[in-house]
Amino acid sequence: MARTAWIEMLFPPLVALLVALVAGDLLILAYGQNPAAVWHLLVDGTWGNFYGIGQVLYKATTLCFTGLSVAIALRAGLFNVGAEGQLAAGGFGAGLAGLLLPATMPWFFAFMLMFLAAALCGSAVAAVPGVLKARFGAHEVIATIMMNFMVLALLNYLVAAHLHTPETLHTQSIASGLVPRLSVLLPVFHGSAANWLIVLAILAALLVGVVLFASRFGFELRAVGLQVGAAENAGISVGSTWIRAMLLAGALAGLGGLNFVLGYKGFYEDGFAGGAGFLGIAVALVGRNHPLGVVISALCFATLSQGGLAIHALVPKQMVEVLQALVILAVAMAVPEVRTRLARSVRGKP
Amino acid sequence: MTTLAIQMTGIDKRFAAVQANRGASLEVAKGEIHALMGENGAGKSTLVKILAGLQPPDAGQFFVDGREVTGWTTPQALTAGVAMVHQHFMLVPTLTVAENVVLGREPTHGLRLDRQAAVQAVRDLCQSSGLQVDPNRLVADLSVGEAQRVEILKVLYRGAQVLLLDEPTAVLSPPEVAELWGVLRRLQQGGATIVLISHKLDEVMAISQRVTVMRQGQTVQVLDTAQTTAAELARAMVGRDVDLDVQRPENQAGKPLLRVTQLQVQGSRGQPALLGLDLTIHAGEILGIAGVEGNGQSELLDALAGLRPYQGSIKLADQELATLSLSQRTQAGLAHVPEDRHQRALILDYSVADNLILGKLAEFSRRGVLDQRAIAAHAAELIAEYDIRPTDPQVPVRGLSGGNQQKVVLARELSRSFKVLLAAQPTRGVDVGAIEFIHARLRQARAQGKGVLLVSSELREILTLSDRIAVLYRGRIVAMLPRAQASESVLGAYMTGAAQAVTHG
Numbered sequence: 001m002a003r004t005a006w007i008e009m010l011f012p013p014l015v016a017l018l019v020a021l022v023a024g025d026l027l028i029l030a031y032g033q034n035p036a037a038v039w040h041l042l043v044d045g046t047w048g049n050f051y052g053i054g055q056v057l058y059k060a061t062t063l064c065f066t067g068l069s070v071a072i073a074l075r076a077g078l079f080n081v082g083a084e085g086q087l088a089a090g091g092f093g094a095g096l097a098g099l100l101l102p103a104t105m106p107w108f109f110a111f112m113l114m115f116l117a118a119a120l121c122g123s124a125v126a127a128v129p130g131v132l133k134a135r136f137g138a139h140e141v142i143a144t145i146m147m148n149f150m151v152l153a154l155l156n157y158l159v160a161a162h163l164h165t166p167e168t169l170h171t172q173s174i175a176s177g178l179v180p181r182l183s184v185l186l187p188v189f190h191g192s193a194a195n196w197l198i199v200l201a202i203l204a205a206l207l208v209g210v211v212l213f214a215s216r217f218g219f220e221l222r223a224v225g226l227q228v229g230a231a232e233n234a235g236i237s238v239g240s241t242w243i244r245a246m247l248l249a250g251a252l253a254g255l256g257g258l259n260f261v262l263g264y265k266g267f268y269e270d271g272f273a274g275g276a277g278f279l280g281i282a283v284a285l286v287g288r289n290h291p292l293g294v295v296i297s298a299l300c301f302a303t304l305s306q307g308g309l310a311i312h313a314l315v316p317k318q319m320v321e322v323l324q325a326l327v328i329l330a331v332a333m334a335v336p337e338v339r340t341r342l343a344r345s346v347r348g349k350p
Numbered sequence: 351m352t353t354l355a356i357q358m359t360g361i362d363k364r365f366a367a368v369q370a371n372r373g374a375s376l377e378v379a380k381g382e383i384h385a386l387m388g389e390n391g392a393g394k395s396t397l398v399k400i401l402a403g404l405q406p407p408d409a410g411q412f413f414v415d416g417r418e419v420t421g422w423t424t425p426q427a428l429t430a431g432v433a434m435v436h437q438h439f440m441l442v443p444t445l446t447v448a449e450n451v452v453l454g455r456e457p458t459h460g461l462r463l464d465r466q467a468a469v470q471a472v473r474d475l476c477q478s479s480g481l482q483v484d485p486n487r488l489v490a491d492l493s494v495g496e497a498q499r500v501e502i503l504k505v506l507y508r509g510a511q512v513l514l515l516d517e518p519t520a521v522l523s524p525p526e527v528a529e530l531w532g533v534l535r536r537l538q539q540g541g542a543t544i545v546l547i548s549h550k551l552d553e554v555m556a557i558s559q560r561v562t563v564m565r566q567g568q569t570v571q572v573l574d575t576a577q578t579t580a581a582e583l584a585r586a587m588v589g590r591d592v593d594l595d596v597q598r599p600e601n602q603a604g605k606p607l608l609r610v611t612q613l614q615v616q617g618s619r620g621q622p623a624l625l626g627l628d629l630t631i632h633a634g635e636i637l638g639i640a641g642v643e644g645n646g647q648s649e650l651l652d653a654l655a656g657l658r659p660y661q662g663s664i665k666l667a668d669q670e671l672a673t674l675s676l677s678q679r680t681q682a683g684l685a686h687v688p689e690d691r692h693q694r695a696l697i698l699d700y701s702v703a704d705n706l707i708l709g710k711l712a713e714f715s716r717r718g719v720l721d722q723r724a725i726a727a728h729a730a731e732l733i734a735e736y737d738i739r740p741t742d743p744q745v746p747v748r749g750l751s752g753g754n755q756q757k758v759v760l761a762r763e764l765s766r767s768f769k770v771l772l773a774a775q776p777t778r779g780v781d782v783g784a785i786e787f788i789h790a791r792l793r794q795a796r797a798q799g800k801g802v803l804l805v806s807s808e809l810r811e812i813l814t815l816s817d818r819i820a821v822l823y824r825g826r827i828v829a830m831l832p833r834a835q836a837s838e839s840v841l842g843a844y845m846t847g848a849a850q851a852v853t854h855g
């Protein structure tokens with residue numbers, strides 16, 4: 001059994017890689033460039049120097065949080081399309097808390113308070129679809145999408161109308177509790193945004209792994225995701241499991257906001273999420289909803305997105321976005337559940 | 351019996367660690383009804399699925415009418431005239447019977463479905479096969495037995511000459527079984543060949559001409575039904591004598607454990623399903639519920655288990671259940687073997703070990719963390735006790751044979767500390783050896799002063815186990831009989847509404 005499980009686990013990412021390579025080659029050829037030269041540039045601009053590595057790690061940190069958020073919700077059978085709004089809310093919560101805290105507050109307390117603010121704001125946004133689903137059976141995809149619109153618009157209004165520093169769309173800088181960059185200890189990373197929150201991302205992945213596979217709550221959560229009827233019959237409260245899963249998913253996505261606010265800029269800026277929440281869906285799918293898979297796939301997507309900047313000289317950086325879309329489609333096809341469903345519909349059986 | 355309709359030789363099939371078929375063979379004469387028997391996990395379903403092209407074998411050959419079939423896919427098997435009648439019905443509920451039957455091979459009128467031709471084709475098929483279904487009804491409104499008829503019509507419509515049926519009677523009530531036999535005999539007269547998997551000895555004795563017995567993936571014996579007996583078949587399967595008609599010791603029913611008064615429940619389509627039902631289960635008693643499926647059994651079980659709202663009162667040891675959650679009911683002493691194994695009882699992608707602790711998580715976790723060692727020990731113990739195969743506790747339940755899946759559910763529920771057990775079709779799909787064991791377990795529970803509510807479509811099972819028997823007819827208990835006054839014919843009369851309501855004892 002173990003062997004087939006591993007193959008199932010590794011199959012989607014491998015397909016993703018292959019599709020990315022082949023489709024990438026074709027796209028590059030279509031632009032009249034030499035694929036080898038472009039790939040070389042992409043690798044050079046990401047894993048080829050410490051600045052590139054640092055940028056990849058920075059982007060992977062946010063993606064890891066949003067990927068974990070989507071993954072844990074999917075394990076409970078919920079499709080969390082709302083990580084984008086939860087991420088933005090988390091960043092805003094941290095930024096706002098940072099503004100309110102006295103500048104003299106010791107680093108540790110300031111950080112912990114902003115940490116809690118980010119998690120709580122993310123949870124609050126995710127709680128709404130969770131409760132709607134548990135209480136009224138409202139479909140979580142629609143509810144999370146609506147929450148995205150509402151939250152992003154509300155935050156935009158708050159910052160633009162009340163909280164911005166003049167001439168900008170960001171808040172004032174936070175005085176205490178900021179997270180140092182990696183370059184403070186490791187000067188080779190100089191200039192890159194990579195910061196110590198990457199450690200928090202890895203800890204979060206470990207924690208999600210423990211919760212999912214070693215805890216009673218994780219057992220119940222996966223049971224609900226796999227077979228609602230049987231879980232209910234076993235005395236598991238389906239509604240409360242859904243709500244708790246969404247709270248956890250929201251907290252994870254919300255914590256992703258710290259990476260920009262505390263690790264990079266030191267303030268909240270409107271629109272900082274920039275699609276990292278949506279990309280979390282792809283990260284979770286490629287990572288097969290497994291925490292380890294999510295970490296690896298977050299690194300891959302971060303590499304692609306950083307690589308897009310590096311190859312700009314030869315081909316438009318939008319090529320990378322096309323590539324990402326293709327990868328997501330390929331992975332969706334390679335995921336076993338999707339495959340069997342497709343095969344069935346081809347054979348004409350419901 | 352000169353030409354062989356089916357000849358399979360040297361079939362091997364392996365699933366990861368399990369060798370499901372090892373050099374299995376099957377020979378079926380043209381126009382014969384051939385039964386395939388064997389213990390749970392012997393490889394019967396696997397062999398038949400290979401024959402229908404649903405799974406490719408690792409090695410082996412198969413011939414239909416003397417011609418070799420290669421390719422091993424469903425279309426190839428179908429071209430050769432071999433088709434499987436599906437057990438987990440694969441019908442589209444929102445389409446009519448006729449539409450379902452022709453689906454995939456529709457008669458067309460230009461680009462549109464020629465509905466009249468479809469209806470006519472189904473009428474003709476019903477006429478020639480003796481199957482009775484209204485072609486214009488929606489599949490969603492059909493009973494299980496009728497849905498099965500539609501599945502049979504479907505394969506007939508595709509021109510199948512060899513029909514494969516995997517435990518077709520497991521979900522049928524006795525009258526439906528009788529009807530199925532009529533249909534199969536008629537098809538046989540029309541020249542069809544039928545392969546039938548069943549665990550029920552009397553059925554096999556009644557309908558088949560020959561029997562192939564499998565054990566551990568191999569074909570061990572082929573018998574002429576006329577030359578054998580049910581006891582000999584049982585011995586061929588499990589390798590020892592099996593006695594299913596054990597004498598029941600007289601019981602002294604104790605105090606009432608579960609009291610149901612004026613229970614009213616609605617069915618899934620909002621229709622009244624139970625119309626004010628009273629019953630009491632005493633300590634040390636097995637109460638059997640007889641009745642044709644669809645007369646309120648499912649609703650009764652659902653209401654007791656907490657899966658459906660009700661009016662009236664259900665008291666377990668003087669505690670009203672209405673406001674209790676499912677887990678509180680379990681704590682109050684209710685155990686439940688649900689009717690629908692796949693939707694309600696098992697998480698197919700969880701391992702055997704994990705399925706065995708469903709509903710017992712509090713026992714197997716400390717401060718919210720699962721105690722893996724205790725879970726493994728618990729699994730090892732139950733796997734040995736209930737003879738669940740394969741014995742690896744980490745295999746997903748999805749990979750278990752039907753009978754072994756059922757054993758997992760029973761092992762979990764019977765190993766709880768319960769006061770009252772709700773047992774719906776407890777031996778559905780399990781082999782004779784396991785039936786004997788499960789019956790012994792139910793009697794043991796009774797001897798320990800527990801109460802058992804037994805719902806079964808097998809009258810034989812109800813008669814051998816129950817102390818009292820209630821007959822459910824159209825949402826009411828029309829008879830409550832002590833075992834001594836019940837027999838198949840008496841129960842049958844009440845079940846069909848032929849006899850009037852009476853209550854003894």
Ligand SMILES: Nc1ncnc2c1ncn2[C@@H]1O[C@H](COP(=O)(O)OP(=O)(O)OP(=O)(O)O)[C@@H](O)[C@H]1O
Pocket residue numbers: 365366368369370388389390391392393394395396397739740748749750751752753754779781
């Ligand atoms: N898809 C599968 N994946 C893994 N193992 C399987 C699969 N299908 C069958 N097996 C294994 O193959 C063996 C034979 O299974 P099969 O379903 O053919 O048994 P069976 O004779 O039909 O039993 P039953 O009477 O319980 O239905 C079993 O041990 C089962 O665990």
Ligand SMILES: [Mg+2]
Pocket residue numbers: 394395396516751752753
């Ligand atoms: Mg089987």
